[in-house]
Amino acid sequence: MNRINKLFQEKPSNIxxxxxxxxxxxxxxxLLIAEELERAGADMLEIGFPYSDPVADGPVIQASSKQALEKGMDLKTLFNQLKDLRSRINIPILLMGYVNPMLQFGVENFCKACAEVGVDGCIVPDLPMAEYEEHYQEIFKQYNLSNIFLVTPQTSEERIRKIDELSTGFVYLISSSATTGKNLQVSQNTEDYFARIAGMKLKNPTMIGFGINNKATFDKACQFANGAIIGTAFVKVLSEDKSATAIQKFMKSISE
Amino acid sequence: MNYFVNEKGYYGDFGGAYIPEMLYPNVEELRQNYLKIINDESFKKEFHQLLKDYVGRPSPLYLAKRLSAKYNANIFLKREDLNHTGAHKINNTIGQILLAERLGKKRIIAETGAGQHGVATATVCALRGLECVVYMGEIDIERQAPNVARMKMLGAKVVPATSGSKTLKDATNEAMRDWVNNPVDTHYIIGSVVGPHPYPDMVAIFQSIISEETKKQLKEQTGSDQPDYVLACVGGGSNAMGMFYHFINDENVKLVAVEAAGQGVSSGHSAATTALGKEGVLHGSRSILMQTEDGQVVEPFSVSAGLDYPGIGPQHAHLFKTGRGKYVSITDDESLQAGLLCTQLEGIIPAIESAHALAYLEKMTFTGHENVVVCLSGRGDKDMDTYMKYFGL
Structure with a gap:
């Protein structure tokens, strides 16, 4: 059982x-930011590896990726930085990014490096389910790595069942079909969508992401899923102030 | 050897649909319906009627006598430059707008580099009364002011892409982001044989009218529908795929695809994808693209905005890898000289894109009997500034 499965077992709600x-x-x-986040109460982290053409992301995460690339971030550097991850961080860690950097690194090398440093799973929005199943599922299994798929309000029930079957870890519910960084508008439609998924009794836990940016949206999301994911709102904080105080203040604003 | 798409959306190792889940319903809807719609009799009738009466097809296949004398071969020019809006791009936008209507879409988005595809899209949206949003790199908006004005006059909203390098690649990213955010009522008219399956196949089918006509015209003019060579320029590769399409299985016809070398293949300012690229995924399909070792997409360079793209369509990657097509490149200087030569020998000012294909004639040797078709994909009006600056006119 990897750290993700363990987390959901121990803490089934408000993740x-x-x-x-x-x-x-x-x-x-x-790693410094990961440490601060764990200290401030984060249950799980998704560390984005940057890509030049992130089509699922809005302006804030695009800008952070661009800046990281300019500073010299690449997968080799990232895995080097994560070498002593597990002597410093206990919570589950996922890597999130686009398929091309992963392909150039080599999918097997990527999975192996994840296992070596103690990364528990990954989210690759543009790696299609069919391709994953045919070519990469076995490699992910071999290294006990969870692969997380996305579900949107437009995803058919049949496809959600298939995604649930292939997923290990959790299923990532996108609050509305949108790029990252839009505000969650919980309309009747959104509630119906969340409720519809909850009613499907998936074998995997669910997390809601995209548009979660404050306590109100976090709490709302947690009514329908095991927890929620905050991205853009936190990256915005980092771009203004990366100090421990700023990180703690942000985390408090969500949990208190 | 199968050179066309298989049931999984692949051309050999290339193709597929590497898209985020948000785009899946749209792309899947297209995949399930595109062949049914394209092969429907009412669609075919409407498509061909518009190509004839609105675009002005068939475009002539013109035996260029003075170019032929210079190169010691029979040089035929397929005159896509005479189409309405000045290039081959309109063949695809007519097809896709009719398809979008049949899918019940109300809003059209597109990306554009030089503005030719943007103009062709804005044109068909005006023709059919659909809302049109065109994404264009901020830098290209400055470089291509006349085409921006045309799009606006046609009623399109031109949105600057301000991310990344602010050119075609980024305009494509922005269009894809728009589609992610508008998953129900919007159709994305991709301008080339790139993108997730079924786009490369669908765009190739719409552009295949080029080689379909060429075959008939060659038969009438030479007695045979098989030329010795077919040449076309390649950015993403839509005019080339249209020009190659009906010749791909005629293995005695040599297919030559001409990429933009920019300031030279090794200059660091080039768009010669097959020479400089590696296999990878860009804009939804697995193909060959210019990238760093870490898989970051490299910004291409060419004097010709239409060839300034870091990838090629997956079918081109397959033709390249299997050796069915020969992929070569031509520098900025060589293309501009070829453009001037064509102008002065034939009275035709070609688009700089098309001039790349013409320039490769310089590098070939003929014995006087060969029949050679060059796709003259567009006219040079839009490039007058570049020509004038370069030649000091």
């Missing part, structure tokens, strides 16, 4: 997962 971009705002910040 707070934070996304931020590796190497942002400074190249060497990756």
């Amino acid at each position: 707070l997962s934070i996304y931020y971009t590796a190497g942002f705002p400074e190249l060497g910040d990756t």
